[in-house]
Structure formats: C-alpha cells, structure tokens
Amino acid sequence: MSPETVRGTRGEDRSNYTREESRAIRQRSLRLLGSLLSPLRALIILTAGVVILSAVFRAVGPTLIAFGIDEALPRAVEDGDWGPTIGISLAYLAIGGGGAALVGWYVVLIAKLTQAVMIELRTRIFRHTQRLSLEFHEGYTSGRIISRQTSDLESIQELLSGSLSELIDAVLLGTFTLIALFLIDWRSGVLLVCMGIPLTLLMWWFVIESQKGFRATRTVSARLIVQFVETMTGIRAVQAFRREKRNDKTFAKVSDDYRRANLRVVNLFGVLDPGLVLLGNITVALVLLWGAFRVTDNALAVGALLAAVLYVRNFFGPLEEVAMFLNSYQSAVAALEKVSGVLEEEPTVQDPEHPVALPVARGALRFDDVSFRYGGADDPRVVLDDCNLAIPSGQTIALVGTTGAGKSTLAKLVARFYDPTEGRLTLDGIDLRELDPADMRRAIVMVTQEAYLFSGTVAENIALGKPDATPEQIRAAAIAVGADEFISALPDGYDTDVNKRGGRVSAGQRQLVSFARAFLADPAVLILDEATASLDLPSERLVQDALQTLLADRTAIIIAHRLSTVAIADRVLVMEHGRVVEDGSPGELIALGGRFAGLHAAWEDSLA
Structure with a gap:
C-alpha cells in the first residue's frame, strides 16, 4: 500500500x-x-x-x-x-x-x-x-x-x-x-x-x-x-x-x-x-x-x-x-x-462528469457483455459472467435459480448499486454510468425483502420517493397494493407515527408500505428482490392482484423463490453460476422440461 x-x-x-x-x-x-x-x-x-x-x-x-x-x-x-x-x-x-x-x-x-x-x-x-x-x-x-x-x-x-x-x-x-x-x-x-x-x-x-x-x-x-x-x-x-x-x-x-x-x-x-x-x-x-x-x-x-x-x-x-x-x-x-x-473514501459508483439527461424513461434495459466481480477486475470470483440480455420496455421478467446464482447481483447492477466490472448496461440506450443520477433514480426503483420504515408517519414513509405527493395520491398507492385496510385501522390512520406505541406494524405490513412507496414513485423500471418473502399467503395474493395492474405499463424485474409470484411474469430467466441458462415464458420453460420445470414441479409438490 x-x-x-x-x-x-x-x-x-x-x-x-x-x-x-x-x-x-x-x-x-x-x-x-x-x-x-x-x-x-x-x-x-x-x-x-x-x-x-x-x-x-x-x-x-x-x-x-x-x-x-x-x-x-x-x-x-x-x-x-x-x-x-x-x-x-x-x-x-x-x-x-x-x-x-x-x-x-x-x-x-x-x-x-x-x-x-x-x-x-x-x-x-x-x-x-x-x-x-x-x-x-x-x-x-x-x-x-x-x-x-x-x-x-x-x-x-x-x-x-x-x-x-x-x-x-x-x-x-x-x-x-x-x-x-x-x-x-x-x-x-x-x-x-x-x-x-x-x-x-x-x-x-x-x-x-x-x-x-x-x-x-x-x-x-x-x-x-x-x-x-x-x-x-x-x-x-x-x-x-x-x-x-x-x-x-x-x-x-x-x-x-x-x-x-x-x-x-x-x-x-x-x-x-x-x-x-x-x-x-x-x-x-x-x-x-x-x-x-x-x-x-x-x-x-x-x-x-x-x-x-x-x-x-x-x-x-x-x-x-x-x-x-x-x-x-x-x-x-x-x-x-x-x-x-x-x-x-471514494464512492466506487461515481457520478458522471457530463451526465446525459433522460427526462422520460421508457424502461428498455440491455446487458452487453456484462461481467461482475465484487473484488474488481483482479478478483477471480466471477459473480456475473459475460451476460448479454435485452429486456424490452414494459416487460415483466422473473429471475429464478439457486442461492448464489447471481440474481440479486444482476438486480443491483440495474439499480446501479454497483457498476459492471466489464461490459455496459444501458437504459433506453444510455449507459447507466453516463446517465444523470437524478433521472436514473427516478426511473429505477428497487424494493428489497428488508422493508425499512423511517421515523415519522405512515404517510411520510409512503411519500418517501415523492415528497410532494398529495394525501389522495398516497392513499391511492396504498389501496393499489392492499395496504389501505390495515393503515386505516391504525390509531391515527395515515398520520400514525410508526415508532410510537400503537404504530407498530408487522413485517408483512412494512413490506406493503414499501410497495406503496415504490408504486407512488412511479418508476419506469421496478425491481422486486424477494419483496414478497415476508408476506403471508392472503397478503401475497392481494399484492399479486395489484401487481398485475400496476406492472402493466412498466418494466419489472422480480426475484422470487415462490413460484406463485413468477406466474405473473411475461418471461422467466433461470440463472446458474452467474449465467442465464434458460430464457422463455413460464409455459414454454415448463414444456421444455429443464431446470425451471423441475423447480415448478417441486413447488407444486410442496403445495400438495
């Protein structure tokens, strides 16, 4: 050193x-x-x-x-x-x-x-x-x-x-x-x-x-x-x-x-x-x-x-x-x-010197020879290997695979939490490293399994991605994801302080609030990284009904082990060892009898 x-x-x-x-x-x-x-x-x-x-x-x-x-x-x-x-x-x-x-x-x-x-x-x-x-x-x-x-x-x-x-x-x-x-x-x-x-x-x-x-x-x-x-x-x-x-x-x-x-x-x-x-x-x-x-x-x-x-x-x-x-x-x-x-300490993800504006994003994503190593180019451990992938605007993609296959890493690259070690990742033809950070954060929103609520009211937490949202817009977002019922039942409704007595919410309810927060932000690309894992089955069904409506006009990347969530996807990508090994609609992949078909059969057996 x-x-x-x-x-x-x-x-x-x-x-x-x-x-x-x-x-x-x-x-x-x-x-x-x-x-x-x-x-x-x-x-x-x-x-x-x-x-x-x-x-x-x-x-x-x-x-x-x-x-x-x-x-x-x-x-x-x-x-x-x-x-x-x-x-x-x-x-x-x-x-x-x-x-x-x-x-x-x-x-x-x-x-x-x-x-x-x-x-x-x-x-x-x-x-x-x-x-x-x-x-x-x-x-x-x-x-x-x-x-x-x-x-x-x-x-x-x-x-x-x-x-x-x-x-x-x-x-x-x-x-x-x-x-x-x-x-x-x-x-x-x-x-x-x-x-x-x-x-x-x-x-x-x-x-x-x-x-x-x-x-x-x-x-x-x-x-x-x-x-x-x-x-x-x-x-x-x-x-x-x-x-x-x-x-x-x-x-x-x-x-x-x-x-x-x-x-x-x-x-x-x-x-x-x-x-x-x-x-x-x-x-x-x-x-x-x-x-x-x-x-x-x-x-x-x-x-x-x-x-x-x-x-x-x-x-x-x-x-x-x-x-x-x-x-x-x-x-x-x-x-x-x-x-x-x-x-x-310098950020590893640097803002561009001459940012390219993208006022209105369509949501088309493209991976061109993208590889990623957490330790940099000299790290022999490849997490994502030579990925070439095109996701058209408005398409819902489901990522499935075993733990460590690279699903979350791919999602973090799209959200630009990390930059590719090699290759380029573009949104509407613009490299994410060249895109104006404000436009990119407005266009891409990620919801993770760890739903975090900040100090303040429920309404303030929902409006996190859109601070100027009206009470009507906040409630409409909550209704869309099925959160309105439990929020209205809180002591002060949408004005309930989440950190005070009576404002405690369950893990599933916190996740619903984070869904409402993301949907209110109205991104062009929505990433759900195991976002339904903390929901019970009735809540998951309610959210899935909302997802089918809310994801209709936006690009979505869904990472889930529950294959019930995958059913709403237009396209399924099966990942193994940092590579996409199967690509097609859920029905097509089941018919092929490959890895996804095996996962789907195991899931059906678990329901029985």
Missing part, C-alpha cells in the same frame, strides 16, 4: 502502521483539519489576539511585585511616600482584572470556534457516508460508523474546546514568563533553560508512547461499539439461538481489552505527572538557593528573587495543562485519523 493511497476504512482498525503509512495518515488528517479551519480565519485571528494579550497581562504580575518590594516599599518605609505602592497595587488589580476579562472572552471565542468546526465535521461525515456506494456500507459495519459520529467526534471536540485552549494558554504564558524572567534575572533564566533538557526528554518519551496507546484505545473502542450495536441489532437471533452467554464472554473480552488499553495510557501519566512536579521543585530549589547566595552578596534584590521564584512556578504550573493536552491530543489525533479515513 503506497502512502498516497492509505485509506482509513479498510485497514483503519489497526494500532500499528509503517512509517510511510503513518506519514500519509498524518498528512490526510492535516488536510482535513486545514479545510475545517480555513473558513474561520477571522475568528481564529481574533481568538489568538485575545489569548496573547491575556498571557501578557498575567506575565506582568510578578514583575510588578518585584518593583513594589524593591522600589515602592522602601520609599514608603523610609520617606513615607505611599504613592508608588498604591500605584503598583492599582496596576496589579487592573492587570489582574483585565486578564480575567480576557480569559472569559477567550473561553467564549474558543467555544464558538469549536462548535463551528464540529458542526461542519459532523455534517461532512453524514453527507459523505450517505454518498458512498453500497459496497462501502456492506463492508463497513454500522457500529464503526456510529463510533466515527460519537466517540471519535467527542474526542476531537474535547481537544478543541478544552485541551487545545489550555495548551495555547500554557505555551504563551510560559513564553512570556521566560522572557520576563530573563529581563528580571537572566541567570535564573539560564538555569530554567538548562532544566528544559530533561523536561524535553520526558515530554518526547510521553508523546511517542501515548501515540501508540491512544491508537490502541480508539481501535478497541470501535470494536466495543461494534460488538454492542451488532448484538442489539440482532437481538432476536441472539435470544432465539441462546447466544447470550457466548456474547457475554465476547463482550467481556473486548471490554477487558479496552480496560487494558486505557490503563496503559494511565500508567504513562503516572510517570509524566510526578516527573513534571519533581523537575519543577528541583528548579525552584536551585533558583532559590542560588538567588539566596546572591542576595547575601547584594548582587540580587529580594523582590527580584521572589519574582524569579514566582516566574519559575508559573512556568512549570501550565506544564500540567500541557500534559492534559497531550492526553486529549493523542486521543483526538487517533480519532481524526479514523474520521479522515472515512472522508477520504
């Missing part, structure tokens, strides 16, 4: 990277951060100005104290002149009050900056993951996506809102403190700089080790969320197959891994924090001892020594905040790597 092509989705849940991969990931993360901050330049400049001024105000304090002790206080004691002392006191109060006001302003500004960045980042993730192809979502678990939107963004927000502001404040205050220390007693300043050598080594060690630790915690955190989400999503299967104890053990193992990863980071702070305190105390002791000798020799004033000690304490004090920043920084960097990886 070259550093330019490192992606954060296929291999992101790793804690170890090569040097080239780490460099590429850092560059990717920095690009993302730069794109988020560049529109906020004015706010950033204002925030920087406020924090710099605040640090200057606070750095002046010990110098005023030194001047007060060494200059103003002797004049008050010896000459009775209290003016300088009062003046110094008022100046100290003014600078302290001004510094506090600036700190408050800075907190407000950094909060505005943080929220602006977070809403942009959160929106980008949501928009981008919606735009990514089905291939991404089939290979990237929902738990990992949730982790990107929750724990990862929380880590980044914590860095921006708290730790980063503390770091900036600490760095500026430390810089101005060091400058002021050199101005008041350069010898103490040199001593402090010398102590910076072990301080730098300690910080460098922590940065290296914590980077490894926080990458591990982000990886395990994502696994923890994935385990929880998958268990809760599949809770029916968990309870049906009594997997509770096994899942308990698996979750306990992942939780323990998470605990160990966090303890590893905590142990690093167990070394860093005492090390900072020790270095600070040693430096204060050395400055105080050396300063005391010079005070006795009249080479240093008492006030200057006090100011030097205060400056040293002020210098080491913010280093605790730097340590806390490093804590949040490493966690946020690991999170930013994951987020930037998702945002760098």
Whole structure:
C-alpha cells in the first residue's frame, strides 16, 4: 500500500502502521483539519489576539511585585511616600482584572470556534457516508460508523474546546514568563533553560508512547461499539439461538481489552505527572538557593528573587495543562485519523462528469457483455459472467435459480448499486454510468425483502420517493397494493407515527408500505428482490392482484423463490453460476422440461 493511497476504512482498525503509512495518515488528517479551519480565519485571528494579550497581562504580575518590594516599599518605609505602592497595587488589580476579562472572552471565542468546526465535521461525515456506494456500507459495519459520529467526534471536540485552549494558554504564558524572567534575572533564566533538557526528554518519551496507546484505545473502542450495536441489532437471533452467554464472554473480552488499553495510557501519566512536579521543585530549589547566595552578596534584590521564584512556578504550573493536552491530543489525533479515513473514501459508483439527461424513461434495459466481480477486475470470483440480455420496455421478467446464482447481483447492477466490472448496461440506450443520477433514480426503483420504515408517519414513509405527493395520491398507492385496510385501522390512520406505541406494524405490513412507496414513485423500471418473502399467503395474493395492474405499463424485474409470484411474469430467466441458462415464458420453460420445470414441479409438490 503506497502512502498516497492509505485509506482509513479498510485497514483503519489497526494500532500499528509503517512509517510511510503513518506519514500519509498524518498528512490526510492535516488536510482535513486545514479545510475545517480555513473558513474561520477571522475568528481564529481574533481568538489568538485575545489569548496573547491575556498571557501578557498575567506575565506582568510578578514583575510588578518585584518593583513594589524593591522600589515602592522602601520609599514608603523610609520617606513615607505611599504613592508608588498604591500605584503598583492599582496596576496589579487592573492587570489582574483585565486578564480575567480576557480569559472569559477567550473561553467564549474558543467555544464558538469549536462548535463551528464540529458542526461542519459532523455534517461532512453524514453527507459523505450517505454518498458512498453500497459496497462501502456492506463492508463497513454500522457500529464503526456510529463510533466515527460519537466517540471519535467527542474526542476531537474535547481537544478543541478544552485541551487545545489550555495548551495555547500554557505555551504563551510560559513564553512570556521566560522572557520576563530573563529581563528580571537572566541567570535564573539560564538555569530554567538548562532544566528544559530533561523536561524535553520526558515530554518526547510521553508523546511517542501515548501515540501508540491512544491508537490502541480508539481501535478497541470501535470494536466495543461494534460488538454492542451488532448484538442489539440482532437481538432476536441472539435470544432465539441462546447466544447470550457466548456474547457475554465476547463482550467481556473486548471490554477487558479496552480496560487494558486505557490503563496503559494511565500508567504513562503516572510517570509524566510526578516527573513534571519533581523537575519543577528541583528548579525552584536551585533558583532559590542560588538567588539566596546572591542576595547575601547584594548582587540580587529580594523582590527580584521572589519574582524569579514566582516566574519559575508559573512556568512549570501550565506544564500540567500541557500534559492534559497531550492526553486529549493523542486521543483526538487517533480519532481524526479514523474520521479522515472515512472522508477520504471514494464512492466506487461515481457520478458522471457530463451526465446525459433522460427526462422520460421508457424502461428498455440491455446487458452487453456484462461481467461482475465484487473484488474488481483482479478478483477471480466471477459473480456475473459475460451476460448479454435485452429486456424490452414494459416487460415483466422473473429471475429464478439457486442461492448464489447471481440474481440479486444482476438486480443491483440495474439499480446501479454497483457498476459492471466489464461490459455496459444501458437504459433506453444510455449507459447507466453516463446517465444523470437524478433521472436514473427516478426511473429505477428497487424494493428489497428488508422493508425499512423511517421515523415519522405512515404517510411520510409512503411519500418517501415523492415528497410532494398529495394525501389522495398516497392513499391511492396504498389501496393499489392492499395496504389501505390495515393503515386505516391504525390509531391515527395515515398520520400514525410508526415508532410510537400503537404504530407498530408487522413485517408483512412494512413490506406493503414499501410497495406503496415504490408504486407512488412511479418508476419506469421496478425491481422486486424477494419483496414478497415476508408476506403471508392472503397478503401475497392481494399484492399479486395489484401487481398485475400496476406492472402493466412498466418494466419489472422480480426475484422470487415462490413460484406463485413468477406466474405473473411475461418471461422467466433461470440463472446458474452467474449465467442465464434458460430464457422463455413460464409455459414454454415448463414444456421444455429443464431446470425451471423441475423447480415448478417441486413447488407444486410442496403445495400438495
């Protein structure tokens, strides 16, 4: 894998990277951060100005104290002149009050900056993951996506809102403190700089080790969320197959891994924090001892020594905040790597650069030498092999065959969830890869076995494909597929919220709503992928009656194991191993005595 092509989705849940991969990931993360901050330049400049001024105000304090002790206080004691002392006191109060006001302003500004960045980042993730192809979502678990939107963004927000502001404040205050220390007693300043050598080594060690630790915690955190989400999503299967104890053990193992990863980071702070305190105390002791000798020799004033000690304490004090920043920084960097990886992922199904419009689709489909491999051209596993097929406008096609024969793959190609690896697939003579996406989505609608209802009313769910539909049109679509009766019986009819008490519907009823949704959209091509599998026999008969009317003027592709659904088809395609092995009307294929005839005979025997 070259550093330019490192992606954060296929291999992101790793804690170890090569040097080239780490460099590429850092560059990717920095690009993302730069794109988020560049529109906020004015706010950033204002925030920087406020924090710099605040640090200057606070750095002046010990110098005023030194001047007060060494200059103003002797004049008050010896000459009775209290003016300088009062003046110094008022100046100290003014600078302290001004510094506090600036700190408050800075907190407000950094909060505005943080929220602006977070809403942009959160929106980008949501928009981008919606735009990514089905291939991404089939290979990237929902738990990992949730982790990107929750724990990862929380880590980044914590860095921006708290730790980063503390770091900036600490760095500026430390810089101005060091400058002021050199101005008041350069010898103490040199001593402090010398102590910076072990301080730098300690910080460098922590940065290296914590980077490894926080990458591990982000990886395990994502696994923890994935385990929880998958268990809760599949809770029916968990309870049906009594997997509770096994899942308990698996979750306990992942939780323990998470605990160990966090303890590893905590142990690093167990070394860093005492090390900072020790270095600070040693430096204060050395400055105080050396300063005391010079005070006795009249080479240093008492006030200057006090100011030097205060400056040293002020210098080491913010280093605790730097340590806390490093804590949040490493966690946020690991999170930013994951987020930037998702945002760098490109859709495998790309929108055309120069889309061809198709305002009115007739629904004629054609496969020209179409082959498909899920892993791309280099994948030896051929799912659809050299398919040549013409489906005239208005014809109803039934796809039958054993599991894995390629039926659903063919349907996904028509819906352009995937693009052919080889060959071309056209709608009314236009390659789907060149067709305007809006026209294509309007012309082709797919209904799957997994009927999903979104939050909202039943009417809103039916109108999903046609938001401007009138209540009359919505009800007409429901009547057409036999859904009106059960919808009218709900507590609030079509205004019933499907996620509230009383709005619960069965799997078959959800499928009827999805049928109504598809028919209201009025596509030129309708794909039904095992769409009647969750319906009972009376509901299936009702839908079949509706299908014969509703499919009369549109192209339809029906995938079904129930051969009762196949009976309404004009033409049956029998698929085996990615190839169409039989093609003809139901009656013709039964008369031929081939594979379809065998399936039909087995189905009739099952009814008996």
